[in-house]
Amino acid sequence: MVRSDLKNRAGCRRLLISLLISLLLVCGCSSEPALDLTALDNAARAGDAKAVSQLVSLLGRTDNGLNDKVYPLVTQLGKAAIPALIDQADSDDRVLREYVIASLGTLQAKEAVPVIVKSLRDKSFSRRYIAAWALGQIGDVNSIPELLQALDDDDSGVRRYATRSLIRFNTRAVAPLLGYLPQAPPRGQAGAIRALGDIGDPRALELLLKAVDGPNRGEVFMALGKLKDPRAENALIRGLRDADWRNRMNAAMALGPLGGPAAAAALRPVLEDPVMVVREWAARSLEMVSGEHVRYRDAKGKLVMPYKIYH
Amino acid sequence: MKPLKWLLLIVMVLLTLGCQQDQGQDQPGKMTKISGKVMVPLEGAYLYIYQKGMDLYGPAMTVSRPTGPDGSFELSLPPGDYIAVARKRKNGEAAGPVRAGDYKSGFINLTAAGNPIELTVAAPVKIGDERRLTSALPESGTGISGMIRDADGKPVEGARIHVYDHVQMSERPKYVSEKTGPDGHYLIYLPSGGTYYLAARDKFGGPPQIGDLYGRYDQGTIEPSAVVVRDGEILKNIDITVTKVW
Numbered sequence: 271m272v273r274s275d276l277k278n279r280a281g282c283r284r285l286l287i288s289l290l291i292s293l294l295l296v297c298g299c300s301s302e303p304a305l306d307l308t309a310l311d312n313a314a315r316a317g318d319a320k321a322v323s324q325l326v327s328l329l330g331r332t333d334n335g336l337n338d339k340v341y342p343l344v345t346q347l348g349k350a351a352i353p354a355l356i357d358q359a360d361s362d363d364r365v366l367r368e369y370v371i372a373s374l375g376t377l378q379a380k381e382a383v384p385v386i387v388k389s390l391r392d393k394s395f396s397r398r399y400i401a402a403w404a405l406g407q408i409g410d411v412n413s414i415p416e417l418l419q420a421l422d423d424d425d426s427g428v429r430r431y432a433t434r435s436l437i438r439f440n441t442r443a444v445a446p447l448l449g450y451l452p453q454a455p456p457r458g459q460a461g462a463i464r465a466l467g468d469i470g471d472p473r474a475l476e477l478l479l480k481a482v483d484g485p486n487r488g489e490v491f492m493a494l495g496k497l498k499d500p501r502a503e504n505a506l507i508r509g510l511r512d513a514d515w516r517n518r519m520n521a522a523m524a525l526g527p528l529g530g531p532a533a534a535a536a537l538r539p540v541l542e543d544p545v546m547v548v549r550e551w552a553a554r555s556l557e558m559v560s561g562e563h564v565r566y567r568d569a570k571g572k573l574v575m576p577y578k579i580y581h
Numbered sequence: 582m583k584p585l586k587w588l589l590l591i592v593m594v595l596l597t598l599g600c601q602q603d604q605g606q607d608q609p610g611k612m613t614k615i616s617g618k619v620m621v622p623l624e625g626a627y628l629y630i631y632q633k634g635m636d637l638y639g640p641a642m643t644v645s646r647p648t649g650p651d652g653s654f655e656l657s658l659p660p661g662d663y664i665a666v667a668r669k670r671k672n673g674e675a676a677g678p679v680r681a682g683d684y685k686s687g688f689i690n691l692t693a694a695g696n697p698i699e700l701t702v703a704a705p706v707k708i709g710d711e712r713r714l715t716s717a718l719p720e721s722g723t724g725i726s727g728m729i730r731d732a733d734g735k736p737v738e739g740a741r742i743h744v745y746d747h748v749q750m751s752e753r754p755k756y757v758s759e760k761t762g763p764d765g766h767y768l769i770y771l772p773s774g775g776t777y778y779l780a781a782r783d784k785f786g787g788p789p790q791i792g793d794l795y796g797r798y799d800q801g802t803i804e805p806s807a808v809v810v811r812d813g814e815i816l817k818n819i820d821i822t823v824t825k826v827w
Contacts, residue, residue: 433801
């Protein structure tokens with residue numbers, strides 16, 4: 271019996287040791303070698319192309335926010351990082367692709383425009399907004415036609431960033447936008463009108479006035495207000511009688527910076543509009559036009575001054 | 582059993598060494614040890630260190646561990662000029678707005694030059710707060726609701742809606758929602774209807790920084806889109822997409 275117990279104990283001990291060794295091997299071998307980001311960054315900065323490529327690959331690593339730490343390192347490398355970034359710009363890994371395109375945009379890499387345009391067109395890439403954003407950062411006029419097409423994209427993020435990027439192009443985007451506007455689908459037209467409004471170029475006035483009775487008239491009113499051209503006054507006065515309160519609000523808002531005596535006369539009755547926010551904007555704009563403090567009735571029927579929406 | 586004990590010891594040492602996470606990069610220069618006590622409250626306060634020029638209401642450069650039962654804290658800083666502030670939120674979180682009833686110290690100027698610095702910090706209770714969280718507002722029947730989504734269209738957990746009444750959105754938000762849950766849904770009550778401008782973000786305070794999740798309610802224009810809420814109305818489906826700030 272005693273001998274048998276001893277044998278069992280020895281067997282158990284051997285088994286336990288084997289298990290522990292296995293555990294040790296598993297722990298030791300399963301994790302990747304420790305990443306020395308500083309050394310990798312130093313090597314990349316010293317011009318080691320392999321290190322640059324490795325650093326760029328880490329833009330897809332989300333563990334412990336690693337890619338957020340790597341992103342500034344890559345962008346600080348400047349032009350040296352661009353070839354490695356372009357190599358990975360059509361990666362199947364959507365996170366890596368997003369970070370890579372963001373880096374190319376931040377670095378304003380003109381040579382990356384074709385690969386970014388490819389991403390903008392690639393409907394299987396869920397983060398295409400980044401391509402629209404990056405094209406605006408790079409500012410290559412050759413990408414304007416792609417951004418115009420993106421104004422009618424099914425993805426609202428793509429549409430937003432395409433609009434913003436076209437605004438960044440400023441006056442360089444005006445002629446292409448004016449060329450696009452007449453034949454654009456309604457959703458694309460709305461984006462183009464917003465962009466033209468923010469750019470504020472007087473060349474846009476004529477086409478905007480032609481769109482003043484169309485489905486995007488609310489957007490047109492806003493854009494005309496940003497152009498600050500008094501020739502839009504009559505169209506905006508007509509807008510104060512629009513059936514949709516949002517359009518009346520936009521027309522009232524737009525008259526403030528450009529209106530004259532006719533606008534003042536048209537805005538006074540709007541102080542009795544059934545919708546409070548329309549009355550509020552009428553009062554605000556009337557003050558801008560006339561220079562007098564104007565009160566409106568708030569939701570409780572009390573006469574109040576509009577607060578200053580701008581500091 | 583001796584070999585077994587040795588083996589266990591070796592395994593534990595190796596596991597401890599092997600499983601340590603990267604704790605960030607060492608800063609160059611001699612580190613200055615900052616230690617001390619937060620007198621009120623004693624336990625669970627954090628010391629926030631800002632570099633000069635940083636937004637003192639935004640994310641700090643570094644944050645201490647929560648103070649122990651005796652209020653003590655300790656951290657190390659590379660040489661430089663800093664501003665420290667102690668804060669303890671009633672909800673126990675290390676980030677987010679400091680509301681009435683939370684504790685906060687004044688701002689303390691520090692110069693780290695290598696010699697240890699011992700601080701005694703008083704953090705009295707904060708009284709009053711301009712910003713109001715959803716929970717601090719009565720359920721007025723007026724408000725805004727919607728979803729916060731990421732670039733993939735998935736709900737974002739842990740983000741807040743910031744509500745502004747000025748179009749520049751550069752001032753502190755007038756109202757801030759509670760953090761979204763796993764479904765990304767938010768509902769913020771407002772004391773009255775009006776014209777508001779919205780942003781969603783995962784951090785609180787200061788301008789958005791590179792790497793933050795941020796999204797404005799707009800259509801790509803320079804100015805945000807106005808959200809018009811009428812008295813007694815919960816305006817629904819005001820969805821905002823947040824993306825990284827690049």
